[in-house]
Amino acid sequence: MTESAPATTGRDWPIAAAMINFPGVLPDGTLVQDQPVGDWRDTLEQVADAGFDYLDPTDSWLRVADLTADRLTEFEQLLAEVGLRLGGISTARRSIIDANHGADYLAYSHRVIDTAARLGVADVSFGLFQELTPEQKKALWFWTAPGHVDPEDADTWNLAVSRLAELARHAREVGVHISLEMYEDTYLGTADSAVRFLHDIDAENVWLNPDIGNLQRLHRPVEHWQRMIEKTVPFARYWHVKNYFRTEDASTGAIMTAPAPMEYGVINYRMAVRQAIAAGFDGTFLCEHYGGDGLSVSATNRRYLQRILPPRD
Template sequence: MSRTTTKLNRHNWPIAAAMIQYPNILPDGSSVQDQSPEGWAATLADVTDAGFTEIDPTDSWLRLADLSPARLDTFLGLIRDAGLTIPAISTSRRSVIDPERGDEFLEYCHRVLDTAAKIGAKEVSFGLFYPLNEAQKKALWFWTAQGYSSPDDPATWKKAVERIRELGRHAEEVGVGISLEMYEDTYLGSAESAVRFVQDVDHPSVGLNADLGNLVRLHRPVEHWASMMEKVAPFARYWHAKNYFRTEDATTGMIVTAPAPLEFGVISYRAAIRMALAHGFQSAFLCEHYGGDGLSVSATNREYLRRILPQ
């Protein structure tokens, strides 16, 4: 699936830094939304010091769509001054079928699409996963605690499909693509379900964010990553890339996972990317990593991707 007329190779492929390691609330209790330009610039300096030339603001850190026009222009000026570009915007835990805030999040997603078009970002990543519950907040790794699940309800599935299709029509009007993030216990929580969902949406601007890391990290049986990738590769767009160590003991049923650098985890990104490239994948990557110095590990992951992408 081609997203650009520019011929991409390992040297110019857009590979963005995620901002998941930066919270929205600062140590003094204030919000990044209200932070001074100098504070924003200091965080962006971390990103450039790690060698990144692209960034995804990631709305768990900063909601670009909720900035005033003047504040957005200030932020974009800092992005330019830092030598960065924004190939895509990711949203997190703002499901359009959230039982309490779904209507609000739908309006927000429309604003994100308009903001992406305004700043020149080509893709937006939306998901159907809900905010962390208290058990997940207390866990070392939030995915080891059970989160909220999309209801097993045809009417809610239909509502989700219709709302994503609505966003797809908007995305097409403003020249932006939508990538739906695979995530456990949602309608995008398995390869088969994710493919069926995007086929039901049936809009050319809507594809999948093949974030298999969200699934292989689960402490439960999951489909082999290669089998999942074969199914989702034809629909892959903007891609959150992260990996995990995964150990399964067939004699006891014990499954243990932990975050891993991209080249060392259970997913072979060399093979997975080749599957996507065979279907014309030409979208940006986002490097994510949980735990430790996530930005530095993401920078290592960026260099690994550059080694394995086409010359």
């Protein structure tokens, strides 16, 4: 009898490393953005050595959309030399409805789309979350201090919708998909609001980035993670994944959270991923983790995902 081939695992799913664990400002005050391209090698080699095949440059580390054409080509070459590919491009704290910089961030988002197309990257992730407040910058965990809140008025909501619809038209022309990152106190701050916002944009190449870890970490009541997943994963494409320990004391109302590896936190990602795939999800995962050696925890999360994912069609 011929032995059957061993079952494949989720190793053929694209799983990328976020670069949030690497600072964009060096100890001497200079910017990673301004370094010679070769100086990025050590950081990229750390990502490859952790086991990743993909990364997302994450513009808190490097704004690839603001590199000159020559430096962008050099960056591509360096990625190839260390054995990495781009799984997507995410932006952070560059809201297109920022009261002071919204127009600039809209122009920047257009550059991100063009850069993704230039690099052959299918997915970009945009959010409406804004710069950390002074209180958040002082806190051990920034999400425990009050941050920006999107205004509850139709005009600002409609401005966000119209600007994202503009970005969607551009992205469609160059073959790029947009995913919108869920984040507290923005128009993407609850599952219901995020789905309504997506429907108002009404573009076939705009999806949700159901990063419900951003919400489950809050020290206040939030919707149960399972209901969030049920509502959002039918619209998911590029998915930032991370997890948190969460404890709620019903007798006092106290709520405490802390970052956790994916398999140990409050969100049951085995269940969440299965629900997403059943709903048609076939996209890229981006592993994030705050605190400690975030890259190593992200690498552990990558291996966890590979264990629980089925073979990719």
